[in-house]
Amino acid sequence: MWCQQEIHLPELARGFHLITCDVIRALPCLGDCAMGMLHLQLMHTSASLTLNENTDPDVCHDLDAFLRRLVPEDLAYFRHTLEGPDDMPAHVVASLMGTQLTLAVRDGRLALGTWQGIWFGEHRNQAGPRRLLATLSGSDAG
Template identity: 75%
Template sequence: MWHQQEIRLPALARGFHLITERIVEAVPELAHCRVGLLHLQLQHTSASLTLNENADPDVRHDMDAFLRRLVPGDLPYFHHTLEGPDDMPAHVIASLLGTQLTLAVRDGRLALGTWQGIRLGEHRDHGGPRRLIITLNGET
């Protein structure tokens, strides 16, 4: 089985947002997949996807705080500033974390660990809506 679709995520505040349920709800074909892979590709260069803690909100806060310190918006050697001071740092963070995830599917569900969830990292102050290509491949 192959299934592919695009979903649009609404504009979100800067930070990390749990999107696991939104993805599962968007792909009802997942329930018919006995074994397979779900690939997610974010079609943007200033946001990211990551698999991380899904329960304690302190984790998303701490991730954002760490990344803001690691890649601050006022670095004097950034030349790409036409779209604002948050744009180049957002590109750097998106490259560090990545814009794709491939997840195992088992018995009609994502085979995630107990505390794992899919998070969209929004790295701009006003990033806007985001597009995500979802590809499911597996056996029914």
């Protein structure tokens, strides 16, 4: 079986946002998959996807704080500045974090660890809505 769905995320504040439930809700075909792989591709270059702890909200805060310190907005050697001081740092962070995830599917569910969740990282101060392309491949439950 194959299923592909574009997932629309609303404009979100800079930082990390848990989107596991949004992904599951957008993919009713997931329940028909006995075994497979879900590939998520973010259709943007200044945001990211990551798999990380989904319980303690301090994790997303700390990740964002670390990345802001690692790639601050005031680096004088950046040349790509036409779209604002947050744009090039956002591209760097997206490249470091990655813009896609591949997740196992088992018995109609994402095969995530106990504390794992899908996080969307918004690295711009005002970015607008974002799009994810979800592609599910696997064997159906029938």
